[in-house]
Amino acid sequence: MITPPRWADNFLSWYCNPDIVEEVQGDAHELFQKRVRDSGPLQAKVFFIWDVIRFFRWSNIKRSKTTYSSNTMTMFKSYLTVGFRNALRHRLNSTINILGLSLALGVTITTFVFVDNMISADSFHVNKQRIFQLTNRIRTDNRIKTEVGLEDWSDTPIVLGPLLAAEQTAIESVVRIEFDGGAVRRGETVFNESLWFVDKDFMNMFSFPVLKGDRAALNSPSQIIITKEISDKYFGSEDPIGQQITIKFDETRKIEFTIGAVIDRTSGSSLYPQILISMQKFEDLKFKENYDWTYQTDATFIMLKPSTSVSVVAGAMDKYKVLQNEASPQWQIADFQFHPLEGLNLKGNTIVSAVSNGAHPAGLIALSVVSGLLLLLASFNYMNISIATVATRLKEIGIRKVIGGRKKEIIQQFLTENFLLCSISMAVGCLISYIFLLPGFNSLYPVNIPFHFSSGNVIFLFFGGLLLFIGFISGAYPAFYIASFTPISILRGKEKFGQRSLLSRILLTSQFVLAFTTIVGAFVFIDNSLYLKNKDWGYNHDQIVAVRTGDKEKYLAMRDRFTNNENVIGLAGTANHVGLYYQHKLVTHHEQQLDIVDFKVGFNYLETMNIRLKEGRFFDEQIESDHRESVVINEKFAEQMNWDEPLDQTFELDSTKMFVIGVVEDFHYDGFYNVLGPIIFHIVPDDEFQYLAIKVKPGQLNQTESSIKQAWSEIAPDDPYNGTIQDDVFSDFNRDNNANLKLIGFISGLTVILASLGLFGLVSFNITRRLKEFSVRKVFGANISQIFRLMNKDYVWILGISFAVGAPLGFILMNSLIQTIYPDPQAAGPIPFMVAVVIMLITVSITVGSQLKRIIKENPASTLRNE
Amino acid sequence: MKGTYLGELEELILLTVGVLYDRAYGVSIQDEIENQVGRKLNISAVHAVLKRLEEKGFISSSMGGATAERGGRRKRFFHLTSMGKKALDEANDLRTQLYNRIPKVALQFNTLPA
Numbered sequence: 001m002i003t004p005p006r007w008a009d010n011f012l013s014w015y016c017n018p019d020i021v022e023e024v025q026g027d028a029h030e031l032f033q034k035r036v037r038d039s040g041p042l043q044a045k046v047f048f049i050w051d052v053i054r055f056f057r058w059s060n061i062k063r064s065k066t067t068y069s070s071n072t073m074t075m076f077k078s079y080l081t082v083g084f085r086n087a088l089r090h091r092l093n094s095t096i097n098i099l100g101l102s103l104a105l106g107v108t109i110t111t112f113v114f115v116d117n118m119i120s121a122d123s124f125h126v127n128k129q130r131i132f133q134l135t136n137r138i139r140t141d142n143r144i145k146t147e148v149g150l151e152d153w154s155d156t157p158i159v160l161g162p163l164l165a166a167e168q169t170a171i172e173s174v175v176r177i178e179f180d181g182g183a184v185r186r187g188e189t190v191f192n193e194s195l196w197f198v199d200k201d202f203m204n205m206f207s208f209p210v211l212k213g214d215r216a217a218l219n220s221p222s223q224i225i226i227t228k229e230i231s232d233k234y235f236g237s238e239d240p241i242g243q244q245i246t247i248k249f250d251e252t253r254k255i256e257f258t259i260g261a262v263i264d265r266t267s268g269s270s271l272y273p274q275i276l277i278s279m280q281k282f283e284d285l286k287f288k289e290n291y292d293w294t295y296q297t298d299a300t301f302i303m304l305k306p307s308t309s310v311s312v313v314a315g316a317m318d319k320y321k322v323l324q325n326e327a328s329p330q331w332q333i334a335d336f337q338f339h340p341l342e343g344l345n346l347k348g349n350t351i352v353s354a355v356s357n358g359a360h361p362a363g364l365i366a367l368s369v370v371s372g373l374l375l376l377l378a379s380f381n382y383m384n385i386s387i388a389t390v391a392t393r394l395k396e397i398g399i400r401k402v403i404g405g406r407k408k409e410i411i412q413q414f415l416t417e418n419f420l421l422c423s424i425s426m427a428v429g430c431l432i433s434y435i436f437l438l439p440g441f442n443s444l445y446p447v448n449i450p451f452h453f454s455s456g457n458v459i460f461l462f463f464g465g466l467l468l469f470i471g472f473i474s475g476a477y478p479a480f481y482i483a484s485f486t487p488i489s490i491l492r493g494k495e496k497f498g499q500r501s502l503l504s505r506i507l508l509t510s511q512f513v514l515a516f517t518t519i520v521g522a523f524v525f526i527d528n529s530l531y532l533k534n535k536d537w538g539y540n541h542d543q544i545v546a547v548r549t550g551d552k553e554k555y556l557a558m559r560d561r562f563t564n565n566e567n568v569i570g571l572a573g574t575a576n577h578v579g580l581y582y583q584h585k586l587v588t589h590h591e592q593q594l595d596i597v598d599f600k601v602g603f604n605y606l607e608t609m610n611i612r613l614k615e616g617r618f619f620d621e622q623i624e625s626d627h628r629e630s631v632v633i634n635e636k637f638a639e640q641m642n643w644d645e646p647l648d649q650t651f652e653l654d655s656t657k658m659f660v661i662g663v664v665e666d667f668h669y670d671g672f673y674n675v676l677g678p679i680i681f682h683i684v685p686d687d688e689f690q691y692l693a694i695k696v697k698p699g700q701l702n703q704t705e706s707s708i709k710q711a712w713s714e715i716a717p718d719d720p721y722n723g724t725i726q727d728d729v730f731s732d733f734n735r736d737n738n739a740n741l742k743l744i745g746f747i748s749g750l751t752v753i754l755a756s757l758g759l760f761g762l763v764s765f766n767i768t769r770r771l772k773e774f775s776v777r778k779v780f781g782a783n784i785s786q787i788f789r790l791m792n793k794d795y796v797w798i799l800g801i802s803f804a805v806g807a808p809l810g811f812i813l814m815n816s817l818i819q820t821i822y823p824d825p826q827a828a829g830p831i832p833f834m835v836a837v838v839i840m841l842i843t844v845s846i847t848v849g850s851q852l853k854r855i856i857k858e859n860p861a862s863t864l865r866n867e
Numbered sequence: 868m869k870g871t872y873l874g875e876l877e878e879l880i881l882l883t884v885g886v887l888y889d890r891a892y893g894v895s896i897q898d899e900i901e902n903q904v905g906r907k908l909n910i911s912a913v914h915a916v917l918k919r920l921e922e923k924g925f926i927s928s929s930m931g932g933a934t935a936e937r938g939g940r941r942k943r944f945f946h947l948t949s950m951g952k953k954a955l956d957e958a959n960d961l962r963t964q965l966y967n968r969i970p971k972v973a974l975q976f977n978t979l980p981a
Contacts, residue, residue: 023930026940027893027910033936034894061919300885 002041004032004048012052019064024055033304042840075409076416077520083417093389093761097382098425100757101327101470101705103750104371104378105429108618110437111371112462113451117258118358120454121270125207127303130172131341132158132310134300135351150334153352155296157324157331161199168316173201177299177355178282183248183719186234186274190720193230195247197282205303207273208263213241217260218278224257227265239688247277248718251551253285265451270345270356271334293327301341301705310338328785366817369745375470377514377751380507384475385506386418388765390482397482398490410483416473422467442748444739448824478501508758509798510789512840515748515755516806519839521814522748523832528818529741531736538667539578540610543569544726545694546577547712550719552687557715559692561707567700572608573689575600578669581690581731586784587658587680589651597669597677600684606632606664608695616662619683625659627683632662644790658682672733701725754845759795760847767791767851769802775860791855792848807833821846871952873925879904881955884926885947891941892932892942893917917945925951 003009014029028051035044044389087094122128136157137150158176165174178197183190200218203210203225217223231240240259248254257277263275290297304310324333339347349425378648392398397410405413442448453459475810547554555573562568572824576582576599585598603621606613614635619626631653638646649660658680666676696704705725711723767774774787812831873881883899884891897913900906911951920926925948947955 020941020943023893024914026933026937026942027914029935029940030894030934031897031910051910057915057916058910059915060911297873682920 001033002044003038004029005045006370008049011758012055012119015056015061017060017063022421023491024060026280028052028055032715042477046512054709060371071414075412079416080420081322082396082413084566086417087421089745093385093727094421094766096757097385097421097544099429100378100381100754101422101425101474102428102432104374104438104754105426105466105470106432107750108371108375108466109429111367113433113438113453114359114441114449115364115368116454116458116462117267117341117449117452118345118364121268121358122356123340123454124268125205125341126264127205127207128341130304130306132302132304132338133341133356134164135337135339137335137337139332139334151352152337152350153296154299154354155352156300157293157320157328157577158291158295158297159293159325160320161297161300161302162315164302165411168313170304170312172303172305173199173205174303175199175202175205175301176279176297176303177202177296179277180249180282182250185248185718186243187244189234189378190231190718192720192722195275195277197277197279198273199279201303202276203261203263203823205301208265208269211264212239212263213259213261215261219486220260221278221280221284222740223260223278225263226259227263228272229265230274231259231262247275248288249285253287253554255281255285267448267452270348270358272357277809285846288307293324294331296331298353302338303634307429314338339660346652362820365587366428373514374747376473377511377754377758379470379474380511381761382470382756383477384419384504384507384758385761386414386475387477388482390478393482394485394490397485398487398505400462401485401487402491407483409798410596411479414479414482415471419471422471422474425470426463433651440508441743443596444742445736493804504762505798508544508762511755511758512799512802513806513809515678515751516802516836517749517810517813518744518748519830520807520810521817522810523835524811524814525739525818527829527832528822529737532672532737532822535668535672539612539685541579541726541729542697543698543701544609545696545701545708546724546726546729547582547692547694547708548575549692550690550716551725552689554716554719555686555689558708558711558813561711561715562692565704565707567704568694569696570604570608572605572693573602573686574605574691574693575602575684575688577691577693578611578667579607579726580724582669584652587651587653587679589641594637594651594678596637597679598683599679600688602689602757603683605693606681608693611667612665614663614665616660618662620680625686626661629658630657630661630682631658632664632681633660634676634679635666636663637680638663638678639669640678643716653682654681668730752839756843756847759844760851762852763791763795763848764854767854771855771863774855775858775863778855778858779862779864784852787854787855791852795844795848799840803837803840807836810836871960876908876912877916877920877925878955878958879906881920881925881947881951884917884920884951885955886943889944890948891945896945910960920951921945922950923950925954 009025012025018025028048031051032044032048037046037626107681124446125131132156134156135152135154139150161174162174164171175483176197176199180195181192182195199217200216203215203218211228213225214357217225218604224247226240234240234245235243240262243259244256246254246256263273263276265271280679282289300458302313304313314336321333321336324331339351341356344356346355346361346364348354348357349360369814400410400413430524438449438451443707453462455551559571559573578599582597582599585596586593587596588594601619603619606618618632618633619630623630633646641649641651643649646663651658652658664681666679669679692710694704705723708723709721712719712723770791774782774791777787777790869922879900880896880965881898883903887895887899893910897908897910899929899947900908900913917926917928921928926945927948928943928945930941930943932944933939
């Protein structure tokens with residue numbers, strides 16, 4: 001029998017209202033057959049197509065309204081009951097589903113809280129839209145070996161702020177921030193604290209909540225404002241308002257202040273004030289005789305008048321640029337920038353010496369991507385397992401359909417079940433995040449992020465979106481797939497299902513690709529961290545203690561006390577100290593500038609610090625020129641200057657001609673984040689000394705340190721002891737590094753667990769399904785290893801492919817990450833790959849092995865008798 | 868209910884439904900009209916008119932009579948309702964009345980007017 005063109009026929013049944021499709025199609029077919037008889041197949045086909053086109057009219061397309069009685073609520077109740085019973089019946093699978101999803105959701109929620117916190121930082125300031133930080137961009141064109149371009153500096157001329165406030169009508173107020181430090185004392189309590197000198201409008205511009213006292217306290221220069229932390233530290237439960245506190249800025253400046261107010265530095269702030277002092281006081285104290293355009297203060301904030309545009313002020317800045325550039329040739333400004341307070345914390349990495357610091361945007365993105373991937377992974381698990389378990393529910397679906405359940409309703413049923421599970425997981429995920437993950441994150445990094453969302457809308461959108469996302473990602477495919485079966489084939493037992501589903505294999509493979517990626521990445525990172533831990537610092541850092549002495553008098557006293565100590569091998573005073581304190585400077589050579597790290601030291605410092613001489617000599621107190629114009633440089637300096645014979649070369653430092661007398665090997669002076677740069681050492685007189693470096697005999701370090709502390713409390717009872725064992729100078733770096741290690745370890749552990757859970761669920765299901773087959777094989781004499789091989793053939797392939805894809809991916813990704821963090825990483829070896837393979841093999845064997853036990857224990861008779 | 872005005876094609880198909888009595892469905896109606904009236908209609912036009920007539924209440928329908936050449940699909944058979952019959956009668960009456968009122972002379976074509 002000749003049939004009409006299939007596509008036209010299908011098109012007809014697709015568009016036609018199902019209620020009339022039978023008669024319409026029937027007529028079309030009857031006509032077709034008649035025409036085949038009358039005029040031949042070709043013409044019949046053409047006419048059939050024409051008929052189909054003619055039938056394509058709205059009255060045939062439009063669906064007739066159905067009038068089913070609405071028992072939707074009852075059905076939903078039924079879905080929930082059935083879903084709940086099903087979850088209970090397959091306890092193992094439901095647990096795997098909920099556990100996996102909850103973990104991934106916990107990570108996602110934690111990440112979101114963190115990102116939300118970072119993005120909404122400083123949003124509690126009422127005037128945030130009108131507040132801008134004023135920065136200036138400095139030319140770096142004439143520097144050697146630095147990227148040509150502009151550097152955006154937070155430091156701005158100190159005189160600029162008041163000038164702007166006076167001359168620019170669009171500006172309501174200006175606040176400058178000047179950082180300082182000092183020993184703060186109340187009774188016997190003495191600590192070094194960081195101090196902020198700020199203009200008196202600070203508390204009007206920023207909306208830090210005042211807990212006690214007067215918001216306008218800074219109007220009187222004799223009053224200060226402290227944070228709650230400082231208040232607790234010095235006053236405990238006492239009321240601090242009106243109490244006295246002494247701040248010692250240096251030997252000649254020791255001043256009593258009254259506490260005027262206590263503020264709460266909320267977790268939403270990216271500015272970290274501790275003690276606020278009036279800027280008026282800073283000028284009164286006269287650290288310098290005169291403040292002019294050559295002095296840069298640490299930050300300048302402006303607040304515009306309501307409904308004025310920042311461009312008005314920005315357009316008027318040229319005048320100040322000219323003033324500045326004429327007054328200070330050292331600080332040539334290209335232009336001024338206005339950064340809105342909102343989002344300022346995310347620019348912390350692009351503004352030099354920024355006051356507002358937040359996470360690097362790349363870090364936020366990386367974290368979000370990782371938690372998104374984890375979420376996908378967990379959803380894949382869910383999908384895999386629900387496709388697998390659905391085989392046990394085929395009959396239910398068949399019966400539902402026969403009784404009159406429509407496709408739509410079956411889909412509804414499975415989605416409802418899915419959303420039920422997802423909601424449970426989300427609740428558990430919130431708990432996990434609240435109890436474990438967020439506190440864990442806070443303890444790893446120097447942050448304190450509360451479990452808090454920036455607004456109610458955010459909560460609603462985030463959790464609603466998340467539920468929809470995971471609900472549909474994990475549930476849509478199974479639901480639609482299941483609903484598409486025809487009842488007849490289900491009930492006949494014809495529907496073959498879940499056996500070799502290509503999709504579930506692809507999903508499992510992608511899970512393991514991710515697992516391999518993260519685990520190889522983690523071990524590349526661990527490998528690199530261990531390498532950094534044991535890396536040569538370029539000098540022998542053990543057995544050295546550095547004490548901050550502050551001034552000449554105390555330096556001399558300490559020096560005299562320890563010069564003849566039996567445990568001390570050598571000691572030296574210095575203004576800067578390797579690992580603790582250094583300054584950047586520009587030196588000039590043939591009209592070109594080089595950005596260098598400047599160490600101002602005393603005689604014998606290089607010897608005490610065990611810095612390794614490469615050529616030339618160290619400083620000698622007997623040589624008169626060494627006191628003024630000799631410098632020791634490092635290898636990098638010579639390299640960047642292109643000096644083959646660095647000895648006796650000259651350059652200018654602060655308009656003094658300096659002669660190179662020695663070259664030392666490169667060494668690490670500030671963690672491992674920075675590229676080793678050019679360094680110079682030169683001698684300064686002892687009234688500039690800030691530190692005393694002491695080298696101790698091996699084994700005597702702790703004993704000597706306690707005697708140093710003892711001596712300090714006798715020499716300077718007013719000042720807190722501030723000493724560092726040289727081994728600890730990179731402790732910040734090490735803490736960061738350890739935190740990164742733990743975070744990456746946690747995430748890769750989680751991916752492995754999730755992938756294993758997925759594998760476990762699938763294997764256990766497949767074994768259940770093939771239990772009869774295995775029993776028959778056992779009866780016929782198959783041994784365990786044969787069954788094992790049969791069972792694992794698939795998974796070996798999946799693991800193999802995953803490794804081949806995931807391992808190099810993880811290696812490449814982590815390597816590029818490491819290279820952006822550390823300038824001098826080691827080349828990763830084969831160890832991470834081997835470790836990853838071993839770990840995965842172990843987890844997979846445990847996962848599969850635990851299921852294999854079932855087969856071994858199973859008595860074939862009990863399985864086969866069942867029928 | 869839409870207006871009960873009966874269009875020309877509607878009347879033709881309504882008459883055919885009556886003629887075919889219990890064999891009136893899409894293809895047979897189309898066939899009958901082609902054979903009796905010599906008018907070629909597209910099947911979709913027939914369906915559209917039948918639908919309209921059913922909405923107006925002139926015909927009713929029922930399913931039945933699957934055949935192999937229809938791929939096992941049933942036909943929708945149409946039957947004249949009493950309202951349909953009334954509509955046909957009225958149309959017929961109207962036509963007869965009007966026809967009868969035509970003056971005899973107007974129908975005499977064999978003699979030329981003076």
